Amino acid sequence: MRRAALGAAILAAFFLSGCGEAPQVTVYKQGKYQGKPDTQPWSNAPLAYGDATWNKGDRASWETQINKRAMGQNEDNRIYRQ
Amino acid sequence: MARMKFLCDAERCIECNGCVTACKNENEVPWGVNRRRVVTINDGVVGAEKSISVACMHCSDAPCMAVCPVDCFYKTADGVVLHDKDLCIGCGYCFYACPFGAPQFPQAGAFGLRGKMDKCTFCAGGPEADRTDAEFKKYGRNRLAEGKLPACAEMCSTKALLGGDGDVIADIYRERVLRRGKGSEVWGWGTAYGPGKAGAQPPAGGKS
Amino acid sequence: MLLTRKSSGQAVPQARLARGLAGVLAKTMDRRAFLKRSGVTLGAGAAAAQLPFAMIGEAQAQAAGAGKVEVKRTVCTHCSVGCAIDAVVENGVWVRQEPVFDSPLNLGAHCAKGASVREHGITHDSHRLKSPMKLEGGKWVKVTWDQAYEDISKRLLAIKKESGPDALMIIGSSKHNNEQSYLLCKWARLWGTNNTDHQARICHSTTVAGIANTWGYGAMTNSYNDEQNSKCLLFFGSNAAEAHPVSMLHTLHAKENGCKVIVADPRYTRTAAKADKYVRVRSGSDVAFLFGLLHHVFKNGWEDKKYIHDRVYGMDKVKEEVMAKYTPAAVQEVTGVPEQEMYETAKMLAENRPGFIIWAMGQTQHTNGNAIVRASAVLMLALGNVGRPGGGANIYRGHDNVQGATDIGPNPDSLPGYYGIAPGSFAHWAKVWNIDLDWLKKQYASEAMMTKPGITVSRWYDAIVEKNENIDQDPNLRAVLFWGHAPNSQSRGLDMLEAMKKLELMVVIDPYPSATAAMMAMAKKEGCYLLPAATQFECAGSVTASNRSIQWREKVIEPLFEARNDHMIMYQLAQKLGFADQLVGKRDGKQNIELVKGKGGMDEPSMESTLREVNRGVWTIGYTGQSPERLKAHMRNMHVFDVKTLRAKGGKDKETGYDLTGDYFGLPWPCFGTAEIKHPGSPNLYDTSRHVMDGGGNFRANFGVEKDGVNLLAEDGSHSKGAEITTGYPEFDHVLVKKLGWWDDLTEAEKAAAEGKNWKTDLSGGIQRVVMKHGCHPFGNAKARAVVWNFPDGIPLHREPLYSPKPELVAKWPTHADQKVRWRLPVLFKSVQDKAVADKAHEKFPLILTSGRLVEFEGGGEETRSNPWLAELMQDNFVELNPKTAADRGIRHGEFVWVSTPSGAKIKVKALVTERVGADHVFIPFHFSGWWQGQDMLGYYPEGAAPIVRGEAVNTATTYGYDIVTMMQETKTTLCQVAKA
Numbered sequence A: 001m002r003r004a005a006l007g008a009a010i011l012a013a014f015f016l017s018g019c020g021e022a023p024q025v026t027v028y029k030q031g032k033y034q035g036k037p038d039t040q041p042w043s044n045a046p047l048a049y050g051d052a053t054w055n056k057g058d059r060a061s062w063e064t065q066i067n068k069r070a071m072g073q074n075e076d077n078r079i080y081r082q
Numbered sequence B: 001m002a003r004m005k006f007l008c009d010a011e012r013c014i015e016c017n018g019c020v021t022a023c024k025n026e027n028e029v030p031w032g033v034n035r036r037r038v039v040t041i042n043d044g045v046v047g048a049e050k051s052i053s054v055a056c057m058h059c060s061d062a063p064c065m066a067v068c069p070v071d072c073f074y075k076t077a078d079g080v081v082l083h084d085k086d087l088c089i090g091c092g093y094c095f096y097a098c099p100f101g102a103p104q105f106p107q108a109g110a111f112g113l114r115g116k117m118d119k120c121t122f123c124a125g126g127p128e129a130d131r132t133d134a135e136f137k138k139y140g141r142n143r144l145a146e147g148k149l150p151a152c153a154e155m156c157s158t159k160a161l162l163g164g165d166g167d168v169i170a171d172i173y174r175e176r177v178l179r180r181g182k183g184s185e186v187w188g189w190g191t192a193y194g195p196g197k198a199g200a201q202p203p204a205g206g207k208s
Numbered sequence C: 001m002l003l004t005r006k007s008s009g010q011a012v013p014q015a016r017l018a019r020g021l022a023g024v025l026a027k028t029m030d031r032r033a034f035l036k037r038s039g040v041t042l043g044a045g046a047a048a049a050q051l052p053f054a055m056i057g058e059a060q061a062q063a064a065g066a067g068k069v070e071v072k073r074t075v076c077t078h079c080s081v082g083c084a085i086d087a088v089v090e091n092g093v094w095v096r097q098e099p100v101f102d103s104p105l106n107l108g109a110h111c112a113k114g115a116s117v118r119e120h121g122i123t124h125d126s127h128r129l130k131s132p133m134k135l136e137g138g139k140w141v142k143v144t145w146d147q148a149y150e151d152i153s154k155r156l157l158a159i160k161k162e163s164g165p166d167a168l169m170i171i172g173s174s175k176h177n178n179e180q181s182y183l184l185c186k187w188a189r190l191w192g193t194n195n196t197d198h199q200a201r202i203c204h205s206t207t208v209a210g211i212a213n214t215w216g217y218g219a220m221t222n223s224y225n226d227e228q229n230s231k232c233l234l235f236f237g238s239n240a241a242e243a244h245p246v247s248m249l250h251t252l253h254a255k256e257n258g259c260k261v262i263v264a265d266p267r268y269t270r271t272a273a274k275a276d277k278y279v280r281v282r283s284g285s286d287v288a289f290l291f292g293l294l295h296h297v298f299k300n301g302w303e304d305k306k307y308i309h310d311r312v313y314g315m316d317k318v319k320e321e322v323m324a325k326y327t328p329a330a331v332q333e334v335t336g337v338p339e340q341e342m343y344e345t346a347k348m349l350a351e352n353r354p355g356f357i358i359w360a361m362g363q364t365q366h367t368n369g370n371a372i373v374r375a376s377a378v379l380m381l382a383l384g385n386v387g388r389p390g391g392g393a394n395i396y397r398g399h400d401n402v403q404g405a406t407d408i409g410p411n412p413d414s415l416p417g418y419y420g421i422a423p424g425s426f427a428h429w430a431k432v433w434n435i436d437l438d439w440l441k442k443q444y445a446s447e448a449m450m451t452k453p454g455i456t457v458s459r460w461y462d463a464i465v466e467k468n469e470n471i472d473q474d475p476n477l478r479a480v481l482f483w484g485h486a487p488n489s490q491s492r493g494l495d496m497l498e499a500m501k502k503l504e505l506m507v508v509i510d511p512y513p514s515a516t517a518a519m520m521a522m523a524k525k526e527g528c529y530l531l532p533a534a535t536q537f538e539c540a541g542s543v544t545a546s547n548r549s550i551q552w553r554e555k556v557i558e559p560l561f562e563a564r565n566d567h568m569i570m571y572q573l574a575q576k577l578g579f580a581d582q583l584v585g586k587r588d589g590k591q592n593i594e595l596v597k598g599k600g601g602m603d604e605p606s607m608e609s610t611l612r613e614v615n616r617g618v619w620t621i622g623y624t625g626q627s628p629e630r631l632k633a634h635m636r637n638m639h640v641f642d643v644k645t646l647r648a649k650g651g652k653d654k655e656t657g658y659d660l661t662g663d664y665f666g667l668p669w670p671c672f673g674t675a676e677i678k679h680p681g682s683p684n685l686y687d688t689s690r691h692v693m694d695g696g697g698n699f700r701a702n703f704g705v706e707k708d709g710v711n712l713l714a715e716d717g718s719h720s721k722g723a724e725i726t727t728g729y730p731e732f733d734h735v736l737v738k739k740l741g742w743w744d745d746l747t748e749a750e751k752a753a754a755e756g757k758n759w760k761t762d763l764s765g766g767i768q769r770v771v772m773k774h775g776c777h778p779f780g781n782a783k784a785r786a787v788v789w790n791f792p793d794g795i796p797l798h799r800e801p802l803y804s805p806k807p808e809l810v811a812k813w814p815t816h817a818d819q820k821v822r823w824r825l826p827v828l829f830k831s832v833q834d835k836a837v838a839d840k841a842h843e844k845f846p847l848i849l850t851s852g853r854l855v856e857f858e859g860g861g862e863e864t865r866s867n868p869w870l871a872e873l874m875q876d877n878f879v880e881l882n883p884k885t886a887a888d889r890g891i892r893h894g895e896f897v898w899v900s901t902p903s904g905a906k907i908k909v910k911a912l913v914t915e916r917v918g919a920d921h922v923f924i925p926f927h928f929s930g931w932w933q934g935q936d937m938l939g940y941y942p943e944g945a946a947p948i949v950r951g952e953a954v955n956t957a958t959t960y961g962y963d964i965v966t967m968m969q970e971t972k973t974t975l976c977q978v979a980k981a
């Protein structure tokens, strides 16, 4: 599964992250990363084992999963809020 | 939108090399190639010893990308700096450009599967199809494509090393810094948020 | 800890990293340093360089279908923190390892060792022992299991016939799981000897004896987690950042919440680098340091007087001695710490309560280790710190299951559960084991030998070469089973090698051939067998972490190569030696331990039913409530346990419907009564703020009710919460239960079993149940003893090490007199110390040599040095030298040097020049083996089974010295000289 095309909104957000100055991040080129083929992480289906879940192809749900997973690195979360 | 970053808390890092080994294990990096290293300054000097774990920092404006003569690097939509080993010519220019010495080269004569430049991928594999054997052999595991974060950060023994969406890990770190009132100076947050208070109470919902 | 590490060599002005991170990196870590660090020095790892990249990729994993991918929950085997690991197994191959964020002990975290355990499952270029082997004409040759069993059992039976059962010593392992340790303890007794021991002897034997005699149980009082409830942590004799790295997660979290961290150590350790206060102490001056602190506590009236009155015996006598002998001047002379620093440290302890003292080998491995640990206990008692959340003695155990193996494993002086080797204990266990007591008695050389503590692992080689008339058993040792133990962890390597030359039969049972094999091949042409054992990832079973929590490991993979599980080997050897039925308790149509089909369809004892047998017998320390079902439910539901208290707030196990509410994680022992009464386990020992059915307690009544007219029981009003008896009380037996009118609370069946019994021997658990129902503690309610009158130094006393750098201190603080017999062997003290002084050892060997841990390796290190991911991190053994020590000798960083000691040994290691050690100390880590006084032993290992990294073992050079109570070896303080190689 090669990567799917990205929406313009995402591109716009990238540009905006430069806050009006000259863009400081390398810009994603339509269809390829600087000409290199790669897949987006969210274009995969979750693994058959483990508890990771997201909707294949949906970046937002994948980010939710990633951010949920990041709580594993937050011991305050485990100590005080679980 | 997720922008992947690492952050290593020098108040916490005990130079246990858990992160280094987690990386070796997860990516089966060969002997002599180290995507991640732990650096200790003032080793053994009373009151001054500090350790920190370093790998590719996935720079926003990555010098390696800028100097690569064959333009083998690319940056993913979530901010990870990756490279294409099929294009890499192993010239080592990126190594000189990188302020962290992240690019690694297997020792001479071993131009095998990963004979070209190798570096931390933020556990995001490479150009090969995700989660395939081919990708794993060339670049290691693609944990991001599994909905997980870097093995090194996830297994850090003291949770000194954080890796993930920059905003989220900054939040984790901020909570910690506010509680202990120390460490913010490293990040200029002392100015941004004022100094924290030692022993400050955990946020609501906390218990003892 | 890489030798290529940069050190500025001078202190930077600001203590904290107050600059931008990038700035620091740019300044201190130039690229060349990084390049050097990236292991281009291949040295040791020519073979490892061609390591495989790939096992089986995810593509195949998914193609093979979800059904083939299994996630097994196991526990790291490298230390007592007990970090949980999820192992991903695909088609029987261990392909991944994932963190378990839910674990309340490690929250997903791992040190280098834990993060590397999957390597155990990689077969390509494995350095494991792959098949049974035998030493023949000085060469290792492959044999079949059957052949090996045949040869070994023949030799053993012949030796037994000629010399009796005591000619064999069975050296067990703290890396066996609880069930295997327990079976091995039984195995030794069924063979007919008490000559059995394991790593605890050389790890925490002094703690176990010293602390149990002080207040009841010789274990960590609280948990790593409980440090989060503490206000002050004094690390004295522990380098937790390297030895128990993940415990630092709790320590640092506590510190960030305002808890003070003090580290006192001869070295500025990694742990010290994280401390609020660091005190440099001379190695071997421990009692003086602790009592020096106590001096300030008493002088300023900081002691907890009410607590001492209610719960401590003998503190007045200690006070007298402390005030008289440990004056600031005397303490400075002995420890090197000035009065002001002692005062400030004592003040910090006094002002921040509750607090812990934390120790490991730094206190225990001394000729007066038993006194040092008791001095620590007395200090905590004076401050009123013991028996409450957030305070106590956090004794960090070493190996993953050294706590469990100490509790119920192969010990020379006790049966499982610390039942001393007395006739009554044998009767108790014969009943539990379902064997005939008379048969058991006949297995022993005599009834006298049955109740005589056996030979200790620290001195097994002395039992081979000591003159026969000097040893307290008929034969010398002729055969040794080395079952999961490293020889380089015992001191006096030179003497060990000499003894090996005389040993008739050595059987090494281990996943790695270990340095034992190489040493035997160096010493002899035959008489050694190697049997490949499985690792703990290749079998199931329970493991007790340092905090007494018990976790259940699932089996991850089948034993690799020709390896077999330890319990299968025990059973099969027992079959050959004629006590297999007794091992599994098969008699009169009843069989205690089921046999299940293991590797290759062969029988092996079931771990579950073995644990059930443990549950039926170990009443003393409450290993009775931890049924396999409860433990497994805990492992499946780690997320319900609170990190700070370890308690489950609620939750039901989906699989069994078991209600977890109120349980403490892993049912930390004591978990009294049967599993049915649901005792929740005891997270903090002797904690009077809780009901005994909530894990509360008080100090144990184990030493009588009074001593010389002084009450030994707790004073009125001091008792665990809700106790119906509000005064002190003795331990319970059927008479006391009847007197109190509680007898009728027992069921008829319980009455029948409990008649004539006490809380330790009532197999029904009825006495414990009823006593706890009334809120009382089965072991009574007494005072802790600041004076342990049954030990040689009832009040802990500083005694100079046998090899002391200061003869004038030897004159003031001499060691014990020589002992004719202890643990079946004579042991020298004064004569060795006097000789060292007469020989002017302190002039010829002016540096104090101490040894310790590295984070990358474990124990003797063969296993971890065979793991390329770890081996790469630390490729040479080294000696830490202060810049002055190095400069005076013309030694440069990274060069080879010779370290020589009064034992006559010389070892070759690299110089690591660092301010970590003072100018009078040097430090060498103890995990190395495979070099012998400068010579690589590669040729002596079986082919392909030598560890990747080999180096000089510090214990080749360590000197004579043992603790008088437990035969703990001295490895922390001796003398040496260092010279350029």
Ligand code: SF4
Binding pocket: B022, B023, B024, B026, B027, B035, B036, B055, B119, B120, B121, B122, B123, B124, B140, B150, B151, B152, B153
């Ligand atoms: S992110 Fe992955 S590849 Fe990078 S250092 Fe960590 S474990 Fe290694």
Ligand code: SF4
Binding pocket: B008, B012, B013, B014, B015, B016, B017, B018, B019, B020, B038, B051, B052, B053, B155, B156, B157, B158, B159, B160, B161, C110
């Ligand atoms: S695992 Fe964490 S504490 Fe250990 S060296 Fe890495 S960053 Fe530091």
Ligand code: SF4
Binding pocket: C076, C077, C078, C079, C080, C081, C082, C083, C106, C109, C110, C111, C112, C113, C114, C115, C244, C245, C246, C247
């Ligand atoms: S060695 Fe200890 S601290 Fe390290 S991962 Fe294993 S159990 Fe945890």
